[in-house]
Amino acid sequence: MTEAAHDEDGPLVSLCRNGDTDAFEALVKRHQKKMLNIAYRMTGSYEDACEIVQDAFVSAHKNITRFEERSRFSTWLYTIVVNQTRNHLKKAETVACRREVSLDDPVRSEEGGVCLEPASKEPSVLDTLEQREVQARVQQCINRLDEEFREVLVLRDVQGFGYEEISSLLGLAAGTVKSRLFRARESVRKCLKKLLGSP
């Protein structure tokens, strides 16, 4: 039996196809959090992530008749949000490098270039709890990854998707997903060591 056959969203999707906007609203409520978190961890910006999620849902609604139920509806939705995030990042160009300069030491990217670190969003480092500071550093390290490594890391280690679903979401072979994930983790490991002294 296919994955789509077990899709808990199936009844609501059928209603949406028949023009029921309330059904779509139910789907938005069900999936918005996960979609927001994917976009947020890939962009590092909550505001941008909210915009991306809105665009993704509008696009999904427009194209819902094209959803062929080969995968679960949620996988289809997450593919849309990943694609919207990619488009957003393309427009924004090197997001991690265009922000304000902080007092921290610059960290070299994989390619050897110097990325200027984003300034902390917190009002004062002294006021920040240690845990939040660590999380901000982890996010910084994620932001420094190239897009193709970042999306794999976010989907696997942040969102907990299985390798198979990531392959389907990104249209990549399982081997490619794994090798990108290894490189992404290795880069984050090095980055955290630099920023925090240890991962």
Add this chain to the structure above:
Amino acid sequence: MDCEKTRRLLHDYFEGLSSAGEKTLVEEHLASCADCRRFLEDLQRTVLSVKGLDEVEPPAWLTQKVMARIREEQPVRGHLLSRLFGRFSAGIPVAAAATVVIAVFAVVLMRSMQPEIGRRMRPAGEEAQQAPPREAPAVTGSPAGSAARRKTEAHGEIKGRDVSAPGQKDAAEKAAPDRQESAPEPQRLSESHERAGSGVAPAPPAAGKAAGALRQAEMPGETSAPAVAPRADSEGSGVRKKEMKAGRPEGLTYERSVEQRHADGSPETVVTYEASGGVRKKIMEERFDAQGNRHGVQTAYDPAGRPWAEVRYEHGRVDWIREYDAGGRPRQGTSGRPWPWLHPGLH
């Protein structure tokens, strides 16, 4: 095994995805290599740091903003009549305009056909009415005529239902027991979807359909499922059967029959048949409440006469959905195939 190879295998190893052979190789190497043990610790800490990132909550306005954008881009999507008459109604509330046009056209058509109906159908004790052939000219020059012609072209024979809706007052029995009682567990909608239905006033009766349809389009809390309940007629008696000529070369005809009525004469159970070459097949069964909202199980049948979709409505709102595969077994998911009662043009 060297360190580089071991480190590649460590990702699978610490996630518990290694094969038994790989696991043995990794553990043998780790036992003798302090660098790789440190690497493994670092890797675990890195992944834990990433996994430990807090989830962010969506802002309270996010759903509203998404839905506002969707409704803005498709203000009347889902309302069949509105879609049919969208172009005609520039500047006029779409559903109201559509209903008025249909009513005017129905009266004109009924009056023009009455003599023939009386001659041909009354002796049989039933009323039946033929829809005009597809090519038949409508009232030329009038908005009602042009709109009705557009509808005729777009939806073929099924338009006869709207033109000559049944509506005799008789003391028909209430609906037969719903078939879902003995059927497998259907896919019930989530509470978040159902909530909108509770407390929502039922749609107005047939006479007030225009205002009802308009309100439906405007109010985000109400269902947008198009209500296409047959309307009550002003004359005639007994169980009314409608016959609609397809006008198709294959000789397909569609017949929509009100099989049960509410005490006030409004249709309760309406069955649509497809006839070709002397063979008549039931293709759809619809149920309505006295206000004209879908209520009870709506069923779509396949060519073999087996139901392929059953959707239960509760006063216009979908309650549960059940679909069947080609073998008649309940599907786990849904087929994505449009339900015929919402898309009469499919017949």
